Amino acid sequence: xxxxxxxxxxxxxxxxxxxxxxxxxxxxxxxWTTVVHDLDEILDESGFRATxxxxxxxxxxxxxxxxxxxxxxxxxxxxxxxxxxxHYSYSSLTEKVVLDYMLTSNAFGDAIYPVPPYxxxxxxxxxxxxxxxxxxRCSYKLPNPKVYVCDTPWNGSPPDYxxxxxxxxDHWRWHSCGExxxxxxxxxxxxxxxxxxQSKTKGRYPEDAECSIEHTFSGPRPTxxxxxxxxxxxxxx
Numbered sequence: 001x002x003x004x005x006x007x008x009x010x011x012x013x014x015x016x017x018x019x020x021x022x023x024x025x026x027x028x029x030x031x032w033t034t035v036v037h038d039l040d041e042i043l044d045e046s047g048f049r050a051t052x053x054x055x056x057x058x059x060x061x062x063x064x065x066x067x068x069x070x071x072x073x074x075x076x077x078x079x080x081x082x083x084x085x086x087h088y089s090y091s092s093l094t095e096k097v098v099l100d101y102m103l104t105s106n107a108f109g110d111a112i113y114p115v116p117p118y119x120x121x122x123x124x125x126x127x128x129x130x131x132x133x134x135x136x137r138c139s140y141k142l143p144n145p146k147v148y149v150c151d152t153p154w155n156g157s158p159p160d161y162x163x164x165x166x167x168x169x170d171h172w173r174w175h176s177c178g179e180x181x182x183x184x185x186x187x188x189x190x191x192x193x194x195x196x197x198q199s200k201t202k203g204r205y206p207e208d209a210e211c212s213i214e215h216t217f218s219g220p221r222p223t224x225x226x227x228x229x230x231x232x233x234x235x236x237x
Contacts (some may be wrong), residue, residue: 049076
């Protein structure tokens with residue numbers, strides 16, 4: 001099915017570093033502890049300097065969860081890339097802080113929460129809030145006969161598609177679905193005296209979490225001639 005999209009708007013933004021609004025569990029009420037982590041002081045990195053405030057806890061499954069509450073950038077750290085497009089966002093600063101925090105010896109207090117030797121692993125769960133979105137469609141039927149005006153050389157098929165009641169063209173627009181809580185689960189182990197990441201998975205947290213304005217979108221699928229049905233939201237987890 002051919003699709004016509006609205007103009008893609010890509011914009012830079014001030015990445016939100018306040019993740020404490022995310023409720024990582026509605027059933028686990030274990031207390032969170034706040035710590036300040038000075039990456040420059042611990043790692044002695046002259047090119048990257050930042051101080052991050054974290055909250056952490058051992059959740060009700062016995063796994064180590066942590067959130068980034070705030071990051072104070074210093075010197076060259078302010079030039080790390082950040083961008084957002086639709087419900088996807090990326091902050092190299094946050095990624096760097098999270099990885100350095102996990103992979104720095106004693107950052108979690110290894111005497112209390114040790115990382116076992118390989119091949120055994122332990123979980124570190126990064127909890128954060130992500131945006132949600134959905135592509136909404138407006139379809140219109142073409143008159144008969146149809147007139148095509150295409151650039152040269154145009155090697156693609158016509159922009160319309162056949163439906164039960166005629167020829168259709170789709171117009172798509174992105175719409176916000178609010179926010180959802182997400183997690184990145186890292187499996188860590190120690191090998192040759194270093195902490196290593198053995199695997200990483202990500203998704204909504206909990207798995208059945210819903211975007212804040214889910215269940216408000218519906219439309220005919222897959223073609224305009226088909227019945228109306230609920231439309232699911234996508235997430236930036």
